[in-house]
Amino acid sequence: MSALDINNLQNSFQEAFNLSGSPGAVSTSPTQSFMNSLPQRLSAAKQQKVLKPFSTGDIKILLLENVNETAISIFKQQGYQVEFHKSSLPEEELIEKIKDVHAIGVRSKTKLTKKVLEHAKNLVCIGCFCIGTNQVDLDFAANKGIAVFNSPFSNSRSVAELLIAQVITLARQVGDRSIELHTGTWNKVSARCWEVRGKTLGIIGYGHIGSQVSVLAEAMGMHVIYYDIVTVMALGTSKQVPTLDELLNKADFVTLHVPETPETKNMLSAPQFAAMKDGAYVINLSRGTVVDIPSLIQAMKVNKIAGAAIDVYPNEPAKNGAGSFNDDLNKWTSELVSLPNIILTPHIGGSTEEAQSAIGIEVGNALTKYINEGNSVGSVNFPEVSLRSLDLDQENTVRVLYIHQNVPGVLKTVNNILSNHNIEKQFSDSNGDIAYLMADISQVNQSDIKNIYDELNQTSSKISIRLLY
Numbered sequence: 001m002s003a004l005d006i007n008n009l010q011n012s013f014q015e016a017f018n019l020s021g022s023p024g025a026v027s028t029s030p031t032q033s034f035m036n037s038l039p040q041r042l043s044a045a046k047q048q049k050v051l052k053p054f055s056t057g058d059i060k061i062l063l064l065e066n067v068n069e070t071a072i073s074i075f076k077q078q079g080y081q082v083e084f085h086k087s088s089l090p091e092e093e094l095i096e097k098i099k100d101v102h103a104i105g106v107r108s109k110t111k112l113t114k115k116v117l118e119h120a121k122n123l124v125c126i127g128c129f130c131i132g133t134n135q136v137d138l139d140f141a142a143n144k145g146i147a148v149f150n151s152p153f154s155n156s157r158s159v160a161e162l163l164i165a166q167v168i169t170l171a172r173q174v175g176d177r178s179i180e181l182h183t184g185t186w187n188k189v190s191a192r193c194w195e196v197r198g199k200t201l202g203i204i205g206y207g208h209i210g211s212q213v214s215v216l217a218e219a220m221g222m223h224v225i226y227y228d229i230v231t232v233m234a235l236g237t238s239k240q241v242p243t244l245d246e247l248l249n250k251a252d253f254v255t256l257h258v259p260e261t262p263e264t265k266n267m268l269s270a271p272q273f274a275a276m277k278d279g280a281y282v283i284n285l286s287r288g289t290v291v292d293i294p295s296l297i298q299a300m301k302v303n304k305i306a307g308a309a310i311d312v313y314p315n316e317p318a319k320n321g322a323g324s325f326n327d328d329l330n331k332w333t334s335e336l337v338s339l340p341n342i343i344l345t346p347h348i349g350g351s352t353e354e355a356q357s358a359i360g361i362e363v364g365n366a367l368t369k370y371i372n373e374g375n376s377v378g379s380v381n382f383p384e385v386s387l388r389s390l391d392l393d394q395e396n397t398v399r400v401l402y403i404h405q406n407v408p409g410v411l412k413t414v415n416n417i418l419s420n421h422n423i424e425k426q427f428s429d430s431n432g433d434i435a436y437l438m439a440d441i442s443q444v445n446q447s448d449i450k451n452i453y454d455e456l457n458q459t460s461s462k463i464s465i466r467l468l469y
């Protein structure tokens with residue numbers, strides 16, 4: 001921790017001392033579980049103590065890339081200072097701004113590299129208001145004691161709804177009819193156009209999205225079977241099948257909802273297409289590496305596969321614009337676009353207003369909980385640690401947040417430092433080289449706080465420390 005941090009901390013102690021006993025320091029905190037819910041509830045419950053790292057008005061949040069307004073309102077309700085930008089910032093400006101802030105919120109365009117993060121003196125957490133986190137150097141952030149949060153599941157419903165649209169669109173060849181009519185061709189046909197009622201949908205990966213798909217598809221009268229590497233409880237009357245081959249043999253529509261892993265790479269390739277029913281349809285809204293596209297092209301050319309919808313690709317353009325989806329990006333692009341009954345969308349499965357709003361709430365609440373309470377549950381680069389809230393009557397209690405290198409003997413050293421006080425509860429976990437200890441210690445006089453901080457600060461394995469009270 002730099003001298004600047006220590007100065008900040010000392011100022012903060014001063015402010016906290018002034019706050020002590022004031023109505024603002026107590027009484028309006030929600031229960032732990034309510035902290036997961038809507039921000040309006042933050043002031044509803046009356047039993048638990050609000051922890052303050054210092055006056056929340058001192059917390060600075062930098063929000064870039066038009067982060068949803070639901071997040072802005074969460075931070076403003078906390079009293080944080082919020083600086084909002086519609087776009088990302090040039091690197092130089094980002095470096096300048098990141099020096100001061102306690103939290104930064106980005107989407108996919110802002111690259112939080114080692115070079116940028118090195119300049120962050122007060123940063124405690126990063127919010128990726130999106131699914132992916134590869135725009136952040138996660139290891140470097142963890143080694144600086146910066147927790148990174150994202151929102152992996154807020155858009156599940158949006159993806160599931162698009163899948164349903166695609167099932168019907170493929171079954172009725174709507175894409176082709178629309179393209180034809182746009183170019184003046186009237187082509188009223190019913191041959192090889194089908195209702196989806198009574199057909200079998202095969203879902204590969206029955207997680208957040210796959211299970212939503214299952215419910216929606218059954219509502220349309222489809223039979224649903226699914227394959228997953230873990231045993232998952234079926235929703236409705238859907239049925240888990242034991243092998244991928246069984247699913248491929250039985251399904252009229254095959255849809256993929258698996259993560260990108262070494263096991264899912266080219267999960268559908270020539271042998272899998274051969275195992276499918278003649279005239280089956282394939283839909284991929286998961287990750288671009290999961291379907292072997294050249295094999296799909298061959299299977300469609302010989303009419304084994306009657307149609308496909310693809311939303312994700314091995315390589316995707318970095319930004320919107322004409323001409324970027326071409327053979328330089330993926331060498332098979334022109335062959336793919338020339339196939340009949342193929343719906344191609346630019347990775348928009350999760351792109352809805354509702355999903356953006358839900359992402360704002362989820363990441364906004366995660367950052368607030370981490371800043372105010374130290375709760376790191378949901379962090380992608382950090383041990384996930386949480387303690388239940390302090391009660392209102394626990395006045396001389398301090399919450400110690402100690403991020404450290406994961407090496408032997410640390411807990412012994414830390415508990416020695418804390419041992420003059422009553423350790424009411426503590427929890428520690430590690431993730432690779434990084435470990436995180438949360439402890440609530442009672443019977444702490446205000447004059448002890450700085451001593452505890454100084455002693456912890458001298459421990460050799462310390463990465464960062466915060467004391468909340």
Ligand SMILES: NC(=O)c1ccc[n+]([C@@H]2O[C@H](COP(=O)([O-])OP(=O)(O)OC[C@H]3O[C@@H](n4cnc5c(N)ncnc54)[C@H](O)[C@@H]3O)[C@@H](O)[C@H]2O)c1
Binds near residue numbers: 156229259
């Ligand atoms: N197109 C988009 O815009 C968009 C939006 C959101 C998510 N996604 C992608 O959709 C996919 C699914 O997301 P989710 O939120 O449902 O994920 P999830 O983690 O909730 O579910 C994934 C499921 O796949 C299963 N699985 C993992 N490996 C498997 C394997 N080898 N074989 C069979 N099953 C396997 C898991 O057990 C789990 O049940 C992810 O790849 C995600 O990145 C795409």
